[in-house]
Amino acid sequence: MNKDMLKKMLAQRELARRSLKAHLEYKFQYYYKKPLLNNWHIDYMCEALEAVLRGEETRLMLNIPPSYGKTELIGRTFIPYGIGKNPAHKFIYTSYGDELSVQTSDEARTYFKSKEFLNIFAHENLTTDQASHWRLPQGGGLYATTIGGAVTGFHAHTIIIDDPMKASEATSVAVRKKVSNYFSGSLLSRLDETADKKASIVIIMQRLHKDDLCGELLKEHGNQWLHIGLQALNDKPKTYSYGNFIYERAQNEPLFAAKHNLADLEAKKVQMGLAEFSSQMQQDPSESDGGVFDQSLLSGINDYELPELSEYIFVDASESVKSTSDDRAIVCEGWAIDELERELCVMLDCFHGKWEEDEFCDKMIDMMIAHPKAPLYIEAAGGGITAHRLLMKKVTAVNAKFRSEGKETIKNPIFSFTPRKDISKNASIMSMLSYYNVGQLKVRNNARGLEQIKKEFKKFNPEKTSNEDNCLDALCKGFVLNGVVSPKKMTDKKPLENNRYALKRTWRI
Structure with missing residues (x-):
């Protein structure tokens, strides 16, 4: 490696220590060995997530279409990054399926132990080293569980809820109630808060129903949440801004054109049906009175x-x-x-x-x-x-x-x-x-x-x-x-x- 390449890599490492977005780009280049499929919505979410780590935001809700990079950013990158910056920071990660939760935790742990990560945030060996639960001597780490799973004995500075229910279960009142009860009855009691520091909750999901967890929380406690809703296709111009980030989105501009362009979105609308497209892709669930089958x-x-x-x-x-x-x-x-x-x-x-x-x-x-x-x-x-x-x-x-x-x-x-x-x-x-x-x-x-x-x-x-x-x-x-x-x-x-x-x-x- 020549001197210029070495200087560039060291600069990238320093940026990856300071910035979640730079860390994500570094991870793709050196760990995955492929370029990040970049888009402005990733910068937007990173800006808000950095505020969570700084303690400026304690309730963050991100609604985003499926397959737009949320689990990679939140589960596999944000968690290791947060623990790297503060080895005492504790996370709880939960999703609708135990297999998905454990897999995400295990992938985050594997990256956390990799030489690429250690080149940025050197750390001691894990004292607990399991797929669903890993922890540093300083106390920081991750406990992964499923919606409804036991969290007794575990507390966290940040709780992450990633897609709490399957799309196929959205119409089930019992499933929606289970998610709501688990949030209010179990997860809230697991926040590790002190008098001078508030713990945080991050919910990231596609909208599935007007009375899903996000719908319920926005209706009852909307003023307590920083709510970021990202539509796959917008019908009018909109400005997105947070912290140092700002983006002017034109009318009918696909959210992530490299993933779904206009033609793709039109085809997806036909394939999914108007009701599901409106909920999952547009983050706008509405009560249907028939007409699901056009x-x-x-x-x-x-x-x-x-x-x-x-x-x-x-x-x-x-x-x-x-x-x-x-x-x-x-x-x-x-x-x-x-x-x-x-x-x-x-x-x-x-x-x-x-x-x-x-x-x-x-x-x-x-x-x-x-x-x-x-x-x-x-x-x-x-x-x-x-x-x-x-x-x-x-x-x-x-x-x-x-x-x-x-x-x-x-x-x-x-x-x-x-x-x-x-x-x-x-x-x-x-x-x-x-x-x-x-x-x-x-x-x-x-x-x-x-x-x-x-x-x-x-x-x-x-x-x-x-x-x-x-x-x-x-x-x-x-x-x-x-x-x-x-x-x-x-x-x-x-x-x-x-x-x-x-x-x-x-x-x-």
């Missing part, structure tokens, strides 16, 4: 266009047949992998109604006769347990009758399945949205029950519990039941064009 994006397919499909019948069995109970629903759907290596799902037929057990079995048999190669899956819960037992008996009787008449017998395999407990019905239905938005979830144009499916797509609201979405509940089973669906690969068909239904404007929400 009716203009509903894609149909004619029988002669159908590729070869792997067919499946899914049954949603309500426990009661009272007028106020859910409908029973039977859906046959077909799956394929198209020439562009994309999964395609086609809703082939749908039956629904409040049937007594005998008629319910007849409807399932009708569906199996119409789709003789499709295995039938019935949920082993509520009325499904009884219906499964009665169906097996009735199929035996029907087959005896068919044989005596010289007809083809029913050979569809019949299975029961345990409903998933880790995902709500509404979250399961929402799992179809990305397929729906890009035309990879289609409906057969002459499908039985087509109007009911259209009606349920139109009215579905993930914020509300409903007994009018049971066909969707049956349809989505192919999207959420692991290891059940095996799509056929299309080999001799041309890529399918998206035949959007031309719906009346009054259908738009």
